[in-house]
Amino acid sequence: QSALTQPASVSGSPGQSITISCTGTSNGVGTYNLVSWYQQHPGKAPKLIIYEDTKRPSGVSNRFSGSKSGNTASLTISGLQAEDEADYYCCSYAGSSTWVFGGGTNLTVL
Amino acid sequence: EVQLVESGGGLVQPGRSLRLSCAASGFTFDDYAMHWVRQAPGKGLEWVSGINWNSDGTDYADSVRGRFTISRDNAKSSLDLQMNGLRAEDTAFYYCAKGACRSTSCSVEYWGQGTLVTVSS
Numbered sequence: 001q002s003a004l005t006q007p008a009s010v011s012g013s014p015g016q017s018i019t020i021s022c023t024g025t026s027n028g029v030g031t032y033n034l035v036s037w038y039q040q041h042p043g044k045a046p047k048l049i050i051y052e053d054t055k056r057p058s059g060v061s062n063r064f065s066g067s068k069s070g071n072t073a074s075l076t077i078s079g080l081q082a083e084d085e086a087d088y089y090c091c092s093y094a095g096s097s098t099w100v101f102g103g104g105t106n107l108t109v110l
Numbered sequence: 111e112v113q114l115v116e117s118g119g120g121l122v123q124p125g126r127s128l129r130l131s132c133a134a135s136g137f138t139f140d141d142y143a144m145h146w147v148r149q150a151p152g153k154g155l156e157w158v159s160g161i162n163w164n165s166d167g168t169d170y171a172d173s174v175r176g177r178f179t180i181s182r183d184n185a186k187s188s189l190d191l192q193m194n195g196l197r198a199e200d201t202a203f204y205y206c207a208k209g210a211c212r213s214t215s216c217s218v219e220y221w222g223q224g225t226l227v228t229v230s231s
Contacts, residue, residue, distance in 0.1 A: 003154075036217040038155070045205060045221040046155065052217065088153050097169040097214040099145075099157040 004029065004090055004102035011108040017078040020105045023071055023088030028100060030071040034093035037066060037075045040104075041086045050075060077107070085109045111137040112220045114206045120192035122196055127204050130225060132206030133190040140164070140184035146191045148202035148227075158204070159191065160214035167214060170191030174200075196229045203227075 005023040012018040020033065029035055035053045038046035047058055048068035053073060063078045073092070077084055090102040118130040130146070146158040159180040161168045168180050179192040189206055203224035210216040 008221055034215070034217065040155075045223050047221075048217065048219045050227060051210065051219065057219065091155070091157070091218070097160055097162075097167060098171065099160070100219070101147075101155040104154040 002100065004092060004100055006064060006102035006105045007087075008054045009106045009108065010104070011110055012077075012080045013110045014030070014080050014082065016080050018080060018107065020077075020088055020090075020107070022073040022092075022102045024073075024092050024097060025071065028071075028092040028094045029073055031095070033068075033091045035066065035068060035073040035093045036085070037064075037073075037084050038089045038091065039084075040089065046089065057104070080109050082109050112208060113230045114208060114220060114222030116204060116206045116222045116225035119227045121205065121228045121230065123231050124197060124229055126196055127192070127194045128196060128227060130193065130204055130206075130227070132189040132222060134189065134206075134208070137208070139182075139187035141212060142191045143212060143214045144180075144182060144214065145207040145209060145214070146180060146189075146204045147207050147218065147221070148200075149224070150199075150202040151204070153202075156202075160209070161189070162214050163212035169214065193227070196227075198229050201227060202230045 037050035040046040054066045094100045145160040152190045177195045205224045206222040207218040208220040
């Protein structure tokens with residue numbers, strides 16, 4: 001159950017697009033179409049923004065999109081807004097009913 | 111509206127036990143798997159344990175296997191986590207979380223606000 005690898009921080013200006021990567025092993029990210037992404041503001045509970053690699057829950061802005069290639073999943077946020085400033089975590093099914101999270105990425109909107 | 115309310119956190123000495131509970135409402139509890147996820151203060155998220163809709167499937171992170179036990183009571187719409195042999199590294203906010211389907215192999219989709227467990231002498 002090794003943690004997924006995410007950049008510690010990313011930044012972008014309002015209106016720009018940013019991408020956060022999430023790299024795992026072949027028995028997790030690359031095997032199952034079960035990567036999810038969560039947004040967490042300080043002092044708040046995480047919120048699901050992407051599930052099953054690319055799907056967006058109802059009510060989540062279409063500025064958030066997910067993709068995957070091999071063992072690397074990515075979250076792209078387009079048209080950055082101040083309220084997007086938060087921590088972002090990827091999570092992948094790791095088999096045998098277990099899950100593994102990435103270390104988290106802090107997004108700063110400049 | 112989905113609501114998950116955790117309780118039972120607090121300060122506990124190393125080696126002792128603590129039982130967390132989660133009261134669920136706003137959805138048909140026995141139609142969904144449930145999970146516990148923790149977050150050490152200032153650190154990232156760590157999946158701890160999951161249980162499927164009818165309790166016949168449970169699993170644990172390596173870091174807690176053999177010490178923690180997850181259980182649910184569908185009649186009461188409640189989820190528990192029995193934590194034994196607590197260690198300093200178990201100090202964290204513990205979140206109760208709802209899965210997206212009956213199996214623990216679906217994403218976590220809703221989270222409670224968390225309860226803080228502090229393990230210290």
